[in-house]
Amino acid sequence: MDSIFELFRQKVENNEKLTPKMQDILEASLLLFAEQGYSNTSTKDISRAAQVAEGTIFKHFGSKENLLYASILPILSQSLEDLIPANLLSNKDYLQTVSFSDFLRQVLPERINLAGKNLKIWKIYLTEYLYQESMRDNLVTLVPKVAVDELKQIVTLFKEKGELVDWPDEEILRFIISTVAGYVISQSMGFSSSSQSDTDIDHLIQFLEKGLHP
Amino acid sequence: MDSIFELFRQKVENNEKLTPKMQDILEASLLLFAEQGYSNTSTKDISRAAQVAEGTIFKHFGSKENLLYASILPILSQSLEDLIPANLLSNKDYLQTVSFSDFLRQVLPERINLAGKNLKIWKIYLTEYLYQESMRDNLVTLVPKVAVDELKQIVTLFKEKGELVDWPDEEILRFIISTVAGYVISQSMGFSSSSQSDTDIDHLIQFLEKGLHP
Amino acid sequence: MDSIFELFRQKVENNEKLTPKMQDILEASLLLFAEQGYSNTSTKDISRAAQVAEGTIFKHFGSKENLLYASILPILSQSLEDLIPANLLSNKDYLQTVSFSDFLRQVLPERINLAGKNLKIWKIYLTEYLYQESMRDNLVTLVPKVAVDELKQIVTLFKEKGELVDWPDEEILRFIISTVAGYVISQSMGFSSSSQSDTDIDHLIQFLEKGLHP
Amino acid sequence: MDSIFELFRQKVENNEKLTPKMQDILEASLLLFAEQGYSNTSTKDISRAAQVAEGTIFKHFGSKENLLYASILPILSQSLEDLIPANLLSNKDYLQTVSFSDFLRQVLPERINLAGKNLKIWKIYLTEYLYQESMRDNLVTLVPKVAVDELKQIVTLFKEKGELVDWPDEEILRFIISTVAGYVISQSMGFSSSSQSDTDIDHLIQFLEKGLHP
DNA sequence: TATGAATGAGGATTCATTCAT
DNA sequence: CATGAATGAATCCTCATTCAT
Numbered sequence: 001m002d003s004i005f006e007l008f009r010q011k012v013e014n015n016e017k018l019t020p021k022m023q024d025i026l027e028a029s030l031l032l033f034a035e036q037g038y039s040n041t042s043t044k045d046i047s048r049a050a051q052v053a054e055g056t057i058f059k060h061f062g063s064k065e066n067l068l069y070a071s072i073l074p075i076l077s078q079s080l081e082d083l084i085p086a087n088l089l090s091n092k093d094y095l096q097t098v099s100f101s102d103f104l105r106q107v108l109p110e111r112i113n114l115a116g117k118n119l120k121i122w123k124i125y126l127t128e129y130l131y132q133e134s135m136r137d138n139l140v141t142l143v144p145k146v147a148v149d150e151l152k153q154i155v156t157l158f159k160e161k162g163e164l165v166d167w168p169d170e171e172i173l174r175f176i177i178s179t180v181a182g183y184v185i186s187q188s189m190g191f192s193s194s195s196q197s198d199t200d201i202d203h204l205i206q207f208l209e210k211g212l213h214p
Numbered sequence: 215m216d217s218i219f220e221l222f223r224q225k226v227e228n229n230e231k232l233t234p235k236m237q238d239i240l241e242a243s244l245l246l247f248a249e250q251g252y253s254n255t256s257t258k259d260i261s262r263a264a265q266v267a268e269g270t271i272f273k274h275f276g277s278k279e280n281l282l283y284a285s286i287l288p289i290l291s292q293s294l295e296d297l298i299p300a301n302l303l304s305n306k307d308y309l310q311t312v313s314f315s316d317f318l319r320q321v322l323p324e325r326i327n328l329a330g331k332n333l334k335i336w337k338i339y340l341t342e343y344l345y346q347e348s349m350r351d352n353l354v355t356l357v358p359k360v361a362v363d364e365l366k367q368i369v370t371l372f373k374e375k376g377e378l379v380d381w382p383d384e385e386i387l388r389f390i391i392s393t394v395a396g397y398v399i400s401q402s403m404g405f406s407s408s409s410q411s412d413t414d415i416d417h418l419i420q421f422l423e424k425g426l427h428p
Numbered sequence: 429m430d431s432i433f434e435l436f437r438q439k440v441e442n443n444e445k446l447t448p449k450m451q452d453i454l455e456a457s458l459l460l461f462a463e464q465g466y467s468n469t470s471t472k473d474i475s476r477a478a479q480v481a482e483g484t485i486f487k488h489f490g491s492k493e494n495l496l497y498a499s500i501l502p503i504l505s506q507s508l509e510d511l512i513p514a515n516l517l518s519n520k521d522y523l524q525t526v527s528f529s530d531f532l533r534q535v536l537p538e539r540i541n542l543a544g545k546n547l548k549i550w551k552i553y554l555t556e557y558l559y560q561e562s563m564r565d566n567l568v569t570l571v572p573k574v575a576v577d578e579l580k581q582i583v584t585l586f587k588e589k590g591e592l593v594d595w596p597d598e599e600i601l602r603f604i605i606s607t608v609a610g611y612v613i614s615q616s617m618g619f620s621s622s623s624q625s626d627t628d629i630d631h632l633i634q635f636l637e638k639g640l641h642p
Numbered sequence: 643m644d645s646i647f648e649l650f651r652q653k654v655e656n657n658e659k660l661t662p663k664m665q666d667i668l669e670a671s672l673l674l675f676a677e678q679g680y681s682n683t684s685t686k687d688i689s690r691a692a693q694v695a696e697g698t699i700f701k702h703f704g705s706k707e708n709l710l711y712a713s714i715l716p717i718l719s720q721s722l723e724d725l726i727p728a729n730l731l732s733n734k735d736y737l738q739t740v741s742f743s744d745f746l747r748q749v750l751p752e753r754i755n756l757a758g759k760n761l762k763i764w765k766i767y768l769t770e771y772l773y774q775e776s777m778r779d780n781l782v783t784l785v786p787k788v789a790v791d792e793l794k795q796i797v798t799l800f801k802e803k804g805e806l807v808d809w810p811d812e813e814i815l816r817f818i819i820s821t822v823a824g825y826v827i828s829q830s831m832g833f834s835s836s837s838q839s840d841t842d843i844d845h846l847i848q849f850l851e852k853g854l855h856p
Numbered sequence: 857t858a859t860g861a862a863t864g865a866g867g868a869t870t871c872a873t874t875c876a877t
Numbered sequence: 878c879a880t881g882a883a884t885g886a887a888t889c890c891t892c893a894t895t896c897a898t
Binding site for chain 6: 684685686696697699700704705706
């Protein structure tokens with residue numbers, strides 16, 4: 001199953017064009033998986049939505065499971081890259097001079113926005129993660145390890161500058177991620193009465209600043 | 215996690231309305247739904263595990279969906295009741311005198327412990343909540359509305375006493391729940407290197423205190 | 429897959445009645461496998477011929493492969509038992525006194541007749557034997573070992589009496605079986621111009637007698 | 643068994659009408675049909691093995707069935723020619739002078755050797771012959787009629803010389819073919835404990851001689 | 857000549873559910 | 878109350894074949 005994804009990634013990276021039908025299939029399956037969940041979506045559903053014969057799906061992706069990987073993995077890793085402020089990370093001077101507070105203010109709104117947009121894909125990821133042993137390995141290991149490591153570097157840096165409490169990196173990161181994730185999720189579920197306003201985010205940042213102050 | 219199953223078993227066994235076979239079915243389905251997920255569990259699986267004819271399931275519960283409700287709803291509401299510090303809530307004097315910090319310290323460890331034990335059931339709830347339109351109505355409305363309202367009262371009370379920032383109740387509650395949930399989930403997944411220690415929880419409480427301080 | 433057959437054999441042996449539908453399925457599948465071959469027969473074909481829902485087949489037999497075993501193995505082993513002159517074998521006195529020539533004359537016509545009747549089942553057996561690795565083990569080992577051993581005893585006995593050439597048992601047995609099998613097969617295929625007459629069989633017996641005379 | 647494939651390859655390669663791809667297809671299909679059987683081999687299998695696009699197969703052979711004919715028929719007829727001692731048949735003087743015993747001794751070992759080598763191809767033939775109505779006509783009529791007629795001539799000749807019993811040609815031929823076929827088959831299946839020795843074949847010839855002696 | 861994308865009917869098998877006993 | 882035989886629609890997947898390039 002690595003092979004299909006490898007092959008798929010190569011195709012994409014080499015700009016070898018996926019056939020139009022393959023793209024239709026990927027789009028349709030992504031949409032349906034997000035709407036109804038992976039296991040509630042039949043390959044026939046997908047073939048109908050993509051206006052394609054059912055056989056075509058298997059010709060290209062081999063199995064429904066492979067199709068899941070092919071459709072969500074590229075997006076998930078793209079999404080992860082977007083969520084990590086890579087440009088800032090590489091700019092050591094910037095990180096040395098900026099305050100934790102300003103850093104959050106510059107970085108978080110954009111991340112929250114992006115996270116909200118990809119939330120449906122992460123929902124698919126989550127659902128499969130929860131119960132599918134086989135998928136857990138593929139998805140978990142493949143995706144988030146790198147991301148976490150990069151974020152820990154930032155935490156360490158602000159700790160060294162004395163702007164963050166001296167707790168373990170994992171804990172601090174967990175507090176930040178929990179808080180942001182909680183916000184994004186509640187937003188997307190329409191739990192908050194007010195549509196996301198600047199004050200919401202302002203509160204969130206204040207909460208993190210104060211909560212993690214030494 | 216054993217505890218809640220234990221408790222459930224007792225409840226079920228003491229309920230004279232339920233025949234022994236019905237009890238077996240409820241126990242088996244709860245276990246299997248928790249292990250494999252609702253849609254990955256067939257009624258045949260359940261009948262095997264409960265040592266019961268497949269027909270018997272439908273005789274008593276009518277449909278697989280009904281069986282889901284019958285097995286998880288009682289537990290979910292029980293779990294919710296456990297999570298809400300009802301006895302404290304009713305004790306107005308106590309709430310007036312205790313500091314927010316002490317309140318968290320007295321209340322959170324127990325809640326975290328309980329939440330961790332019930333996590334598997336909440337996992338079932340979550341999965342179905344995410345995709346099953348029909349179930350969403352049944353489960354959502356039925357379950358957590360009450361709980362949230364009760365918790366908001368506590369938040370309001372501490373806000374009035376000047377121990378919490380003057381942000382909307384929902385926001386404050388969200389910060390608290392996100393943080394606690396994040397902790398419980400990461401614990402149960404074995405993400406934290408250290409097994410849950412008192413310092414972990416101490417940090418968590420400090421984080422909330424400081425973060426929500428006026 | 430052993431289990432299904434074991435279970436099936438027990439049912440049959442205990443005269444626990446197979447349900448009427450199960451019998452219909454067995455009869456229909458036997459017929460169709462014989463007519464069209466195993467892999468050219470779909471489970472839908474069988475369900476139609478047996479006037480049964482397709483699910484019923486799998487309810488009882490689990491898989492198409494199991495159905496093959498369940499339908500042909502009992503017949504094959506019965507057929508083998510019929511082919512071996514068991515009653516004569518147990519009668520040592522008879523075997524000591526009878527000549528090889530008379531023995532063939534008394535035994536062969538009946539065997540040839542029986543073999544011809546079961547030829548279609550043996551055709552199924554043969555086809556699967558030729559290409560299906562998995563089936564080879566099940567069918568080969570399960571079926572003919574015993575039979576061969578019993579027949580060798582007879583050969584040994586006539587050799588000791590000086591009525592058969594002193595060649596290895598396997599060789600002598602092979603000559604006999606090849607000759608008889610060749611006759612039965614050519615009969616059933618209508619290759620022989622004359623329908624099977626007594627002279628045919630008489631020639632066959634003369635051929636064996638003379639060919640194997642010391 | 644390698645030899646016939648070798649021979650086939652040479653034939654195919656020397657045939658200028660066939661493109662290299664067609665040659666690859668024929669070789670690959672022959673190999674796969676022999677190994678797995680015709681109906682267990684998919685055109686995709688063949689295209690993979692021949693390193694050819696699936697479409698190419700149909701471009702040249704039109705259907706899978708045609709491919710079967712194209713691949714095995716030339717070999718079968720070649721094999722038949724090899725099995726019939728054509729050079730001896732044409733040499734009437736030789737046949738008049740040689741004894742049946744010597745004839746067998748000169749002819750059989752070579753035939754047995756050849757038959758063993760081609761057995762896999764005959765296995766394909768047999769399997770299809772058993773169940774495929776459509777193929778039966780194509781294969782049966784096309785192939786063995788000539789062969790049988792030629793062999794009958796030899797039988798007739800030896801009968802006239804008084805070296806064979808006066809039974810119908812078909813019967814005598816059947817005894818011979820059954821015996822030889824039985825030997826070849828049991829050899830190729832590894833049933834015989836001793837690898838094929840000269841004494842085996844010697845016994846076989848003695849058996850035929852004595853059995854068919856007037 | 858050769859490709860390989862696309863097809864859709866057909867394959868075995870699983871599933872939740874019904875019903876007579 | 879409990880059974881388990883029976884159902885048939887739905888599921889994932891395979892197959893031989895077609896066709897535009």
